[in-house]
Amino acid sequence: MDLESWVTTFLSYAIPLYLLAFAIYVARMFREPRRVPDLVLVVDALSYDLAAFLVILSILLRTPITIPCAIALVLWIYALDIYVAKYLESKELG
Amino acid sequence: MATMLSWILVVLGQVLVAIGIACDLIAAILMHRLRSFYLRIHALTVGSIGGAVVPLIGxxxxxxxxxxxxxxxxxxxxxxxxxxxxxxxxxGAGTHAIARAVLRTRAVEEEPSSGA
Amino acid sequence: MDAATLCLAMIGFASLLSVFATIMAVLDRDLLRAALFSALQSTLYAFLFYVLMAPDIVLVYVAVAVGIYPLLIVLLIKKVGRFEEVGR
Incomplete structure (x- = not known):
């Protein structure tokens, strides 16, 4: 087996497992307890894993030009964290 | 020689990606199984460091x-x-911000208790 | 499995999950929670655009829909109150 088909086969098997993990994360968002901090944790974890998945996908689909999307996603999700944290601190609400 | 080096790099990277997928699934299941917010922060760390940083290096x-x-x-x-x-x-920085805000406003019940 | 089938499967998957996120964002009475569901939907849409090979759209869409739009929504919620009133 040459290197190219070996890499492609491995990454093809990686994709369903990643999608399964995403499905389990999204299922967590619809379960109780569904307070705001719990949801923020789930959105965070989903987005960081999605960034890793995008890089793997760019190797699999041979599109190296799409790498900056992962960087932008990670940076803006951090901004979302900060907004929600600031809101929770300014108001005495769960 | 270059081919040998390529194979070593690829196999090493695949091991890291496999570890990352395992951490990812474990973190997703832990999000359901752990019982309080402060415990689920551990699941987020497994998912972000083990499930994102390690496969990115791979x-x-x-x-x-x-x-x-x-x-x-x-x-x-x-x-x-x-x-x-x-x-x-x-x-890490985002998780700390959220945890600090939640701890200061007592938005969720404290379990396990800090004893304070 | 070839790349086209794989891409179609991922498009279907992300679309399906984003439908549930949108329904929750519309139905939820807690507006901050609705904003977070909207962020989830935006993340899935960004993935959708990525699979459709539009990385320039992804760069803009992530900045607007995950970054700036929740900021505006959170500022508005701070002004008008967090819980939607029932019976209006």
Missing amino acids: AALIAAGSDFLGTYRWYVAGGAVVTAAITFIMA
Whole structure:
């Protein structure tokens, strides 16, 4: 087996497992307890894993030009964290 | 010789990606199983450091070893390493911000209790 | 499995999950929670655009829909109150 088909086969098997993990994360968002901090944790974890998945996908689909999307996603999700944290601190609400 | 080096890089990267997928699934299941917010923060760390930083390093190694991607593979490898570094800092910082806000406002019940 | 089938499967998957996120964002009475569901939907849409090979759209869409739009929504919620009133 040459290197190219070996890499492609491995990454093809990686994709369903990643999608399964995403499905389990999204299922967590619809379960109780569904307070705001719990949801923020789930959105965070989903987005960081999605960034890793995008890089793997760019190797699999041979599109190296799409790498900056992962960087932008990670940076803006951090901004979302900060907004929600600031809101929770300014108001005495769960 | 270059081929041997490529194989070593690719296999090393694949091991890291496999570890990352395992951490990812474990973190997703822990999000359901752990019983309080402060415990689920551990699940987020497993998911972000183990499930994102480790496979990003692995993807960088795979890209560096894959000759068939052409010259642009160095672009992929560098981008993956930069994303890993940013995730490594940002995931911890964001989690701390959320946990600090929740702890100060008592938004969720404290379990396990800090004893304060 | 070839790349086209794989891409179609991922498009279907992300679309399906984003439908549930949108329904929750519309139905939820807690507006901050609705904003977070909207962020989830935006993340899935960004993935959708990525699979459709539009990385320039992804760069803009992530900045607007995950970054700036929740900021505006959170500022508005701070002004008008967090819980939607029932019976209007």
